[in-house]
Amino acid sequence: MKNTKELRTWLDDMNLPHPLVIAGPCSAETEEQVLKIAHELKDSDVNYYRAGIWKPRTRPGNFEGVGALGLGWLKKVKEETGMKTCTEVANAAHCKLAIENDVDLLWIGARSTVSPFIMQEIADALQGTDKIVLVKNPVNPDLALWLGGIERLYTAGIKNLGAIHRGFSTYEKTKYRNIPEWQLAIEFQNKFPDLPLICDPSHITGNREMIQEVSQTALDLNFDGLMIETHFDPDNAWSDAAQQVTPDTLKQIMQDLRIKKETNTEVAYQSSLDNLRAQINVADNQLLETLGKRMKVADQIGALKKEKNVAVLQSKRWNEILGNMILEGEQKGLSEEFVLKMFKAIHQESINHQEKIING
Known part of the structure; x- marks a missing residue:
């Protein structure tokens, strides 16, 4: 599968403002x-109306969707509002039923993308379809697995394709339900700049209060669209209540988002600059997260040294690290002066952490 302008034909043909x-x-x-x-959404910017018919849940016993019965409801949505519809499919039977009920767009969830067996089953079931098919990233941050799933669909003759970035699972406690790992999405765009990429801020955040912020970051990184879960009574929704917004809130979010349009050279420059700055913001946040992890390890070392009555400073070890980092830095285009200053600051902070534990 190669990147070509044809990959985004289905989206360009919509000519959206x-x-x-x-x-x-x-x-x-x-x-x-x-x-x-x-x-409540029909007179808004919404292009496709989504509703989960089959709901794969992490643990059994929770609401797992109404099943095929709901496909008839989506038909009524089209009849009464004229809106196009979409839902998630996870196996060949889902695909068959969705197509029979004229669902316009199908997406494949993160739990399905993670399995090449499931992706191949879906690709075989949808072979040659002209439906739009979007693939969510796998639950783990594996770009090859994500692209591999899309390639299986492409090989099956499905040309109206796109991807959905919904964040990645982590055992660490963060402010996100699924950490965005924006750098991986940027790498995805670098490999396939013409494959439409949609952001799902609902699943990234797990918190309706953060959807505006994450949506803006996605647009600043040149994502092509957003998938936002919407409910007239979010707090009483049967699933994922905390991450759903009301239709009025969705309309306000769309109104408040800063959407760049490339209409002349100056705007094109500003758009590129904003994109690069957004990438820097992502990298900076990743740096802070990595440094935070490093200091947690330093805390563990401090506790071990306290238990064994060992001094904080290990000069030989420090000099070895510094020498190696200078060489590594040079290979990455970083000056020796910068590497020295940076690692001396990191080392001092590590010492501070260990001393606090040892003397605490």
Whole structure:
């Protein structure tokens, strides 16, 4: 699979004045709920109405979707509002039913993308379809696995493709439900700049209060659209209540987002500059996260030294590290002066952490 302009034909043909917007409830709960939300969204920027029909949950016993019954509700959405519809598919049977019920866009979830077996089953079931198919990133940060899933679909003759960035699972406690790992999404764009890339801030944040912020970051990084879970009564939603917004909130989010348009040289420059600065912001945040992890390890070393009555400063070890880092830095285009200053500051902070533990 090679990057070509044809990869984004389906999106360009829509000729949208704003980013692609996919919105609707996490889960289709009742016919009344599905239709009520759709009617509240029909006069907004929403291009596709989403609703989860089959809901793969982490643990059994939770609401796992209404099943094929909900496909009839999506049909009514199209009939009553004219909105195009979409839902998640996870196996060949889902694909068959969705196509039979004229769902316009299908997406493949993170738990499915992680399995080449499932992706091949779906690719075989959708072979040659002209439906739009979007692939969410796998739960783990594996770019090859993500691209591999898309390539299976492309090889099956499915040309209307795109990707959804929904963040990655982590055992660490962060402010995100799924850490965005923006650098990986940037690498995705670098490999396939013409493959439409959509951001799912609902699953990245797990918190409706952060959706605006993450959506803006995505647009600053030249994402092509957003998938935002929307419910008229989010707090009482049957699944993922904390990350859903009301239709009115969604409209306000879209109104407040700063959307760049390349209409002349000056705007093109500013757009490129904003994109590069957004990448720097992502890299800076990753630096801070890495340094935080390093200091946690330093704390553990401090506790071990305290237990064994060992001095904080190990000069031989420090000199070895410094020499190695200078060489590594030179290979990455970093001056010796910069590397020395940076690692001396890091080393001093590590000493401070260890001394606090040893003398605490």
